Amino acid sequence: MGTACSVRRERCAVFTVGYLRVVGLVDLLGAVWVSFGNDIRRHDVDEYFTPYLLTAGYTPAFLALFLAVTMRRGKRAAWLLNLVLAGLYLLFLAAATAVPEVRGHPQNWVSLGITAAFCAALLAGRRAFRAKGDPANPRLAAAVAVGGVAVGGLLAAGLVTVTDTGHGSTFGERYAYAMLRVVSLADAGKSFPGISSPGWVDVVINALSAVLFLLVLYAAFRSPRGRELLGPRDEMRLRALLDRHGERDSLGYFALRRDKSVVWSPSGKSAIAYRVVGGVSLASGDPIGDPEAWPGAIGAWLAEAREHAWVPAVVGAGEEGGTVYARHGLDALELGDEAVVEVADFTLEGRAMRTVRQAHHRIGRAGYTVRVRRHEDIPEREMAALVERADRWRYGRTERGFSMALGRLGDPADGRCVMVECADEGGEPRALLSFVPWGRHGLSLDLMRRDRDSDNGLVEFMVIELIRRAEEFGLERVSLNFAVFRSVFERGAKLGAGPVLRMWRALLTFFSRWWQIESLYRANAKYRPVWEPRFLLFEKGGELPRIGLASARAEGFLAAPRMPSPRR
Template sequence: MGLLPTKRDELHQSPQGGRPGRWQRYGAGYAVWYLRAVAVINLLGAVWASFGQSVRRHNVNELYTPYLLTAGFTSTLFAIFLAVTMRRGKRAAWILNLLLNGLFVVALALAMTFPEIREHRQNWVSLVLSAAFLLALLAGRKAFRAKGGRSNPVLALGVAVCGTAVCVLIGTFLVSVTNTGYGSTLGDRVAYTGLRVVTLASGDTSSAAITTPDWVNVVINVMSAFLFLLVLYAAFRAPGGRELLGPQDESRLRELLAQHGGRDSLGYFALRRDKSVIWSPTGKAAIAYRVVGGVTLASGDPIGDPEAWPGAIEPWLAEARMHGWTPAVMGASEEGGTIYARHGLDALEIGDEAIVETAEFTLEGRAMRTVRQAYNRVRRAGYTVRIRRHEDIPEQEMAELLERADRWRGCETERGFSMALGRLGDAADGRCVMVECHDADGDAADGAPRALLSFVPWGETGLSLDLMRRDRDSDNGLIEFMVIELLQRAGEIGVEQISLNFAMFRSVFERGSRLGAGPVLRLWRSLLTFFSRWWQIESLYRANAKYRPIWEPRYVLFRTSSELPRIGLAAARAEGFLEAPSLPALLRRRHRSPAPVAAPAGSR
């Protein structure tokens, strides 16, 4: 694993990108750390019985505790949620804290006019801490400018109403089937349940008409707490990205790729139509990205003139601050990662891209003996390969290829984001290359189709692998046979270099198997080998290594290491490895792509 040199930004920076004042930074930082401390204390109050009882006694008697200090798991989650949203600079979270804490400070200050209240030192401590938190909020107000989605209030209201109805319905059912009291009506049971859903009332109260087991009240309270946090999430969730890639943006991106597309093998994938694009002021550079789970996820290097890259990176980061998004880049090259690092992002090497120079490739030599034997075995079996540009394939044949590609796909979920185009057979992608493999048993002159590969252009003389599909009933080794045929016949289509699969953690497998590898490296390699049973991490490396490629490192860019888990989840969702649960149809935000996608494609 490797790190690029970085330049760290300040912890808090205004969405407009200017450097905040000292008192503004101190105020914002104090507010966030105050909420974190409150979360820890509330958690201790929930797991430490005597401490929790002391806090609750202060809350119900003549004593007062600081804002949010209520001792419990729900209040812990609430404080953590507020701390996270405040850390992301959410304006809505700042307003909520200001209102709640302001009301608490005013109420406590008025209560201090009574002698029986102000005679307790704890109340003075509470007043000082809460007032300091209020002053910190006011001092750091300019640091909290991140905007939420416009539909958030309506969505939060819908979640609250629908969720409350569901909780009351389920709770009423549980109360009805477990009630051991007599004389209660349906209205009584609904009111009993509704009180606990709305107020999080404890389960130690009952009536002669309604007597339920303690676990029923616990279940109702848990549902209520979950609903409360879900409403908060809906109210504070980050907005989606700007409009998806439209015809005008796509045309401008193609112009940049025509001039600078040879710099990055992933450049053509910026034309995915589920991405948004942000431009430099001069229009000479652009960043294609997608917002997933509050992460603005870019892939590869910026498109265009490297001298204009900072002009695109700065507005992209400013937009992230404005909306409270977490900026991240997947698969940047060393050149791109260095430029991103100058703007405050850290870089971590996550793997290597396999690039084969067609003029240097050969099957001769002892090192290629196994590959040569496998290639000859498939060739003797009668398989043949056809190589064509997409624009040279008749419409009817392309339709048949699309049908086979869908049928041969191994899973229902379409995978790919940073290294997949997401469509196949689109008329705008005529310069893409199709590699088809046929056997010798079909009725057609070329035999029956058994596998296909599709490559996107990489500048004028390069190709980058987009998708691989093969008939599950065909012989093993077809993909390797097709790749070797393409490498040997690349001159037919004017190709000099080909980018193959991306191998994650390639250096770990290579160095971890060498003599003298340290215990940490060997342990890391063992873990990756174990997970390769499901995610094919090692097999991708082995599949690439047989072509003896040039390994080009690729990096993930991020602000702080604490954001890596969130970035990893967002990347997994974008690539199709994870699927987030969808909201009901009436509450789901709909995006329309400005141009239809002809057919889905697979991942590299």
């Protein structure tokens, strides 16, 4: 019985979303196709009426499509707004059909029936719309509406003033003319006969009005941003889990980024660190802690995402973690491979290592030296100087990284991290590498910076020197950079590669001019590492563009302007 009710509720929710999509598309068609739009609008005068939101025009189209998107995400506020608007319109239609002139037209009964069906579906599927919005949304929407109307009205009034060819109108009248179009899109010419402005001015004002309308809608229905970031208590608990289970995932330590939030399994033995970016709940790597408790953490994370209408996604999950995520309904897409060097198997001998061997010898003969220390062994003044150099050597102003970067350097809590410093013949620092712990016997690359005027091959020299001193630090494996779509470059270059694979490789090679996709793969491949696949996990394929944008923003490749939030 419960299952049947759940299926019926889901079908009703799908019907409401589908209705809004169809109405929005028809309204768009009516706005573009003038004769068709006039036919629709003709039914909304005198004794003819169309169903809910079917009025032909850009504004009702945008409203219907926006509500369809928010309803699909299960937002309670969108459900309530639809219920109020559709309910009021249903009462209006019911009262109108009581009039004999209106009752005699069959199309009005059709409109009444369709609107009633939509309202009934809203009520029947109400439990499918549980996602909460940000508590600050009503205040923010009101602020955007008031501020937008004031600013938009002034801009529109200024445009009317500049283009007005009439005579005798005051600025107050021109402002009232502009405000009438901004707020209602109504034809204000009859109310203000002294104003004569070109038709394109009205179009521009209408466009301003549509933009303002969309901004108000966005402010009213935006998802919460997940402001409760990692606190001292959660960080302490995560460190305890990493002490016991940190060997499982090379990305585990990056869960300690303080711009992430954390959700715990009911037992407290596992956790998922995530960050909300553009309405996407973005986790990275495998869950932290006991694998037996991973399902509990994943379930809690997914439940929180649904509660707030966030899109759940995981970047850089390993094969073990990706399998558990997939059991909870997420699909997997292979992103690339992580390069892991096994210390015991590493050697500079052989033809395959010739390039690395030559680079190491060349840099060594040039007088470069390497020093390897735990962060906790570096004096405070030296660490401050290293941080300053790392900032100076950074390419661009943005600190990039999310899934495979700690986002800080020199924090006292990260004393077990390892710093590899390289100086030239004169003792001048030229490069540094910083690694985070990977359990007790591994390191994972966090930061790689070098002076651009230094010799090529410096990084190879530093990595090899670290591996040579692995015994001093009890190292068994070192995780280096992540190679995006590595298999495409490797298989696409082989004899017999198919046309699709070759085309895909050519496309990635083209984009490598800006994003260093191929160069990162080749920089890792020269160490002859073990390649560990990493995956992107997602719920619906249609959400991949949104997830991609959120990932790019989190990693620092894109920066989006934020709408200011009112003070709490």
